Amino acid sequence: MKNRIAELFNIKYPLIQAGMIWCSGWRLASAVSNAGGLGLIGAGSMYPETLAEHIRKCQLATKMPFGVNLPLLYPDIEKHIQVILEAGVKIVFTSAGNPAIWTSRLKAEGVTVVHVVANEKFARKSEDAGVDAVVAEGFEAGGHNGREETTTMCLLPIIRNAVNIPVIAAGGIGSGRSMLAAMVLGADGVQIGSRFVTSEESSAHINFKTRVLQAKEGDTVLTLKQLTPVRLLRNEFFLELQQAEKRGADTAELSQILGRGRAKKGMFEGNLEEGELEIGQISALLKEIQPAHIIVQEIINEYEEVRKNAASWKLS
Amino acid sequence: MKNRIAELFNIKYPLIQAGMIWCSGWRLASAVSNAGGLGLIGAGSMYPETLAEHIRKCQLATKMPFGVNLPLLYPDIEKHIQVILEAGVKIVFTSAGNPAIWTSRLKAEGVTVVHVVANEKFARKSEDAGVDAVVAEGFEAGGHNGREETTTMCLLPIIRNAVNIPVIAAGGIGSGRSMLAAMVLGADGVQIGSRFVTSEESSAHINFKTRVLQAKEGDTVLTLKQLTPVRLLRNEFFLELQQAEKRGADTAELSQILGRGRAKKGMFEGNLEEGELEIGQISALLKEIQPAHIIVQEIINEYEEVRKNAASWKLS
Numbered sequence: 170m171k172n173r174i175a176e177l178f179n180i181k182y183p184l185i186q187a188g189m190i191w192c193s194g195w196r197l198a199s200a201v202s203n204a205g206g207l208g209l210i211g212a213g214s215m216y217p218e219t220l221a222e223h224i225r226k227c228q229l230a231t232k233m234p235f236g237v238n239l240p241l242l243y244p245d246i247e248k249h250i251q252v253i254l255e256a257g258v259k260i261v262f263t264s265a266g267n268p269a270i271w272t273s274r275l276k277a278e279g280v281t282v283v284h285v286v287a288n289e290k291f292a293r294k295s296e297d298a299g300v301d302a303v304v305a306e307g308f309e310a311g312g313h314n315g316r317e318e319t320t321t322m323c324l325l326p327i328i329r330n331a332v333n334i335p336v337i338a339a340g341g342i343g344s345g346r347s348m349l350a351a352m353v354l355g356a357d358g359v360q361i362g363s364r365f366v367t368s369e370e371s372s373a374h375i376n377f378k379t380r381v382l383q384a385k386e387g388d389t390v391l392t393l394k395q396l397t398p399v400r401l402l403r404n405e406f407f408l409e410l411q412q413a414e415k416r417g418a419d420t421a422e423l424s425q426i427l428g429r430g431r432a433k434k435g436m437f438e439g440n441l442e443e444g445e446l447e448i449g450q451i452s453a454l455l456k457e458i459q460p461a462h463i464i465v466q467e468i469i470n471e472y473e474e475v476r477k478n479a480a481s482w483k484l485s
Numbered sequence: 486m487k488n489r490i491a492e493l494f495n496i497k498y499p500l501i502q503a504g505m506i507w508c509s510g511w512r513l514a515s516a517v518s519n520a521g522g523l524g525l526i527g528a529g530s531m532y533p534e535t536l537a538e539h540i541r542k543c544q545l546a547t548k549m550p551f552g553v554n555l556p557l558l559y560p561d562i563e564k565h566i567q568v569i570l571e572a573g574v575k576i577v578f579t580s581a582g583n584p585a586i587w588t589s590r591l592k593a594e595g596v597t598v599v600h601v602v603a604n605e606k607f608a609r610k611s612e613d614a615g616v617d618a619v620v621a622e623g624f625e626a627g628g629h630n631g632r633e634e635t636t637t638m639c640l641l642p643i644i645r646n647a648v649n650i651p652v653i654a655a656g657g658i659g660s661g662r663s664m665l666a667a668m669v670l671g672a673d674g675v676q677i678g679s680r681f682v683t684s685e686e687s688s689a690h691i692n693f694k695t696r697v698l699q700a701k702e703g704d705t706v707l708t709l710k711q712l713t714p715v716r717l718l719r720n721e722f723f724l725e726l727q728q729a730e731k732r733g734a735d736t737a738e739l740s741q742i743l744g745r746g747r748a749k750k751g752m753f754e755g756n757l758e759e760g761e762l763e764i765g766q767i768s769a770l771l772k773e774i775q776p777a778h779i780i781v782q783e784i785i786n787e788y789e790e791v792r793k794n795a796a797s798w799k800l801s
Contacts, residue, residue, distance in 0.1 A: 172800070182800055289702050308624065309636040317703030320625040320636040322657030322666065323766040327702050330770075341638030350638065350666040352798060353791055386605050386643050387633030417733055450639040454646075469801050475669055476795055482668060483792075484488070484498055485785050 173335040174358030177281060177301055178234050178260060181205035182469055183358030184348065185304075185337060186365045186461070188238020188262055189312065190214035190447070191436040195223040197370040199230035200461035205469075208235045209262055214433065217248040224256040234260060236281075241266025254278050265313060265397075268298040285339070287315025287324070289331045296332045303332060304360050307340030311363050311449035314391055314398045322354065329355030343451040345471025349479075361468070363449040368461040374439030377446060384452035393427070395420050400449060405442035406431065489651040490674030493597060493617055494550050494576060497521030498785055499674030500664065501620075501653060502681045502777070504554020504578055505628065506530035506763070507752040511539040513686040515546035516777035521785075524551045524777075525578055530749065533564040540572040550576060552597075557582025570594050581629060581713075584614040601655070603631025603640070605647045612648045619648060620676050623656030627679050627765035630707055630714045638670065645671030659767040661787025665795075677784070679765040684777040690755030693762060700768035709743070711736050716765060721758035722747065 174183035186193065186201040188209035198208030210227060212220045220237070227235055237258050239249055242265045250271065253261060261275055264285035275282050276299055284295040285304040295303050305328040307321030308314060319327070321340040328336050335358065338351035343364035351359050365371060367378045384402060391400045392410055401407060413426055427445075435444020459467075490499035502509065502517040504525035514524030526543060528536045536553070543551055553574050555565055558581045566587065569577060577591055580601035591598045592615055600611040601620040611619050621644040623637030624630060635643070637656040644652050651674065654667035659680035667675050681687060683694045700718060707716045708726055717723060729742055743761075751760020775783075 172798075307636065307638065308634075309639050318624075318706070319702055319766055319769075320623065320657055321638045322623065322636065322663060323625050323769065324702075326660065326662060326770055341636055344642065346642060346670055347638060349795075349798075350669040353666040353669055353795065354662055386635055386640075390634070415733070417731070450635055453635075453639065454642055473799070473801055476798060479665070479669065479792055479795055482488075482665075483789070485789055 172357060174302065174337060177335060178207050178236075180207050180234055182465065183337075184465060184468060185209065185358060185360040187339065187360045187362035188212065188236070189362050189366065190432055192366050192371045192373045193238075194372045195227035195230060196372065197365060197368060197461060198223075198235045199227045200368070200370045201365070201465060202231045202233040202235040204462035204465040206465050207260070209238045210235070211238050212249055213238065213240045213243065214437075217245055217252045220249060221252045221256060224252070224258055228256070236260030236262055238262040238264065240264050241271060246271075250274070254280075262304065264304075268295045268300055272298040272300055283337065286328070288317050288319065289327050292328045292331050296334050300334065302335040302337055302357070303328065304337040304339050305356070306360075307338075308391065309400075309450040310340035311366075311389070311400050311452070312447040314400055316394070316398060318391070321351065325351060325354040325356055340449065341451055343454060343468075345468045345473070346475050347451075348468055348472045349475050363451050364455060364464055365461060366448060367455050367458050368464055369458055370461050373436050376439030376441055377436050378458055380441050380446065381448050381452045382455055382457065384448065384455070386450075386453040389448055389450055389452060393423065396423055396427070399445070399447060402446040402448055402452070404435075404444075404446060406435070406445060488673060490618065490653060493651060494523050494552075496523050496550055498781065499653075500781060500784060501525065501674060501676040503655065503676045503678035504528065504552070505678050505682065506748055508682050508687045508689045509554075510688045511543035511546060512688065513681060513684060513777060514539075514551050515543045516684070516686045517681070517781060518547045518549040518551040520778035520781035522781050523576070525554045526551070527554050528565055529554065529556045529559065530753075533561055533568045536565060537568045537572060540568070540574055544572070552576030552578055554578040554580065556580050557584075557587060562587075566590070570596075578620065580620075584611045584616055588614040588616055599653065602644070604633050604635065605643050608644045608647050612650050616650065618651040618653055618673070619644065620653040620655050621672070622676075623654075624707065625716075625766040626656030627682075627705070627716050627768070628763040630716055632710070632714060634707070637667070641667060641670040641672055656765065657767055659770060659784075661784045661789070662791050663767075664784055664788045665791050679767050680771060680780055681777060682764060683771050683774050684780055685774055686777045689752050692755030692757055693752050694774055696757050696762065697764050697768045698771055698773065700764065700771070702766075702769040705764055705766055705768060709739065712739055712743070715761070715763060718762040718764055718768070720751075720760075720762060722751070722761060
């Protein structure tokens with residue numbers, strides 16, 4: 170029986186590298202695709218012309234399928250879509266917006282469309298909009314996150330019951346064990362972010378990669394719940410936000426503290442105290458910077474090892 | 486290879502019914518133990534003489550091993566321990582307190598001791614204190630919960646790496662799929678709460694059981710983070726707490742709103758608006774009231790079915 174996600178994207182392993190702002194350009198995406206997974210260029214931190222350049226370079230660096238992750242709420246969205254279609258990219262992961270608006274346009278151009286959701290309602294809405302698969306992203310994931318705070322362990326069976334299209338698990342996954350656990354819970358494939366942040370090919374600043382590797386359990390927190398919830402590492406910037414929330418700051422004040430370019434400052438420029446450091450809870454389990462192809466192979470090897478071991482876990 | 490948790494407790498399946506306030510008396514505990522799992526009497530909502538009565542009745546209702554869950558912060562703790570030892574109970578799960586204080590006393594009397602933890606630090610502390618196993622309880626679990634908000638998906642590998650003693654997974658587990666996923670993540674067994682709240686033998690009020698079955702994704706929330714974090718269903722009582730927190734209420738005011746007997750009022754007396762309704766995120770997946778032995782059998786059957794299916798999930 171062929172895996173539905175491997176089949177959908179025509180890739181070897183149902184393992185997708187999340188499109189992440191400031192971390193996933195053409196170097197990372199092409200490395201993951203060349204290793205048998207699916208690499209995604211994160212358009213969220215790119216001007217349209219930057220995205221066009223990354224797509225061009227990625228096409229030169231790999232003959233394997235790759236895609237683009239596109240947050241739908243960005244002002245340049247029309248231009249981004251034009252860039253994607255003109256460059257002939259055939260896989261788009263959309264997030265942070267309404268899948269009903271862009272899916273049919275992309276599908277009409279022969280693009281395979283996947284939408285990222287954090288609850289049952291948007292999973293159904295995505296299926297109704299005609300997407301080919303959904304990413305179900307749990308509370309433990311880094312970056313922007315759902316308001317319901319449903320964890321991967323609970324969200325996967327809920328989304329699995331709610332839709333018929335393939336489900337890709339995200340949040341808390343960075344190893345072969347967690348990849349297999351996600352499949353056991355009903356996923357057809359997995360999307361991995363945090364572990365690729367610390368890959369050699371990630372464009373994150375070395376200060377940020379090093380900080381992620383030092384992270385301990387409890388170092389990340391879901392914050393900015395009044396604006397858009399986001400999981401990040403505790404630092405000076407987070408403490409400032411927290412103090413503002415404690416004294417009852419409104420959304421306008423929180424937006425002002427957040428300001429512009431906070432994520433770039435932290436993740437790309439390496440300012441660990443004033444920047445926004447988006448990362449998932451599994452950062453506590455990450456120990457070293459590795460090439461992307463080694464990460465893919467370690468995950469697949471561990472998946473297979475545990476899957477074989479499970480043959481002896483008979484209970485009845 | 487024999488399962489370490491089944492061996493530790495001399496039970497058929499490494500499936501433990503969580504000791505829960507107002508839900509798990511002798512009826513539920515004996516039914517689960519008779520079905521091949523391990524039933525726990527929840528001492529947290531019992532006076533010492535009530536606990537003694539429940540232990541006596543449980544001993545009459547089953548010849549299989551069962552245990553008592555004991556929150557260590559209760560004022561009557563000395564009396565509770567005396568009752569447990571005098572009655573000859575040989576399995577105690579301790580929670581909400583320091584395992585270093587009581588473990589050696591219980592172990593000296595031949596009791597198998599398990600401590601419930603929500604982070605790596607307390608897992609190590611528990612192992613150092615000499616406990617026989619730990620329960621690793623994730624953010625999605627109902628009732629009292631850890632401050633780090635680490636989910637089961639991330640907590641299990643962290644705790645598995647941190648200790649050598651057996652690890653029991655809790656939080657987000659109510660099906661055979663999730664039981665197998667927990668084992669894949671490194672657990673030796675599972676502890677299940679929410680699903681047994683809606684068992685026939687649960688002493689929860691029928692109003693509460695019915696409300697739990699109607700719960701949708703996002704209906705539970707981790708609150709009271711300034712006092713002791715607790716996951717409960719949104720209702721009038723929760724809204725009152727939320728409004729108080731928004732206007733910056735201190736812990737004294739929050740304690741006053743909480744008052745005494747809130748959980749009893751909601752879970753045992755069935756007052757769904759004024760009471761505290763403790764339940765986990767998997768409540769969204771629960772559909773019917775069932776006898777405990779059917780719950781155990783359904784979980785084990787699904788575990789075995791998915792485990793066998795996984796034999797065909799080869800990726801490399």
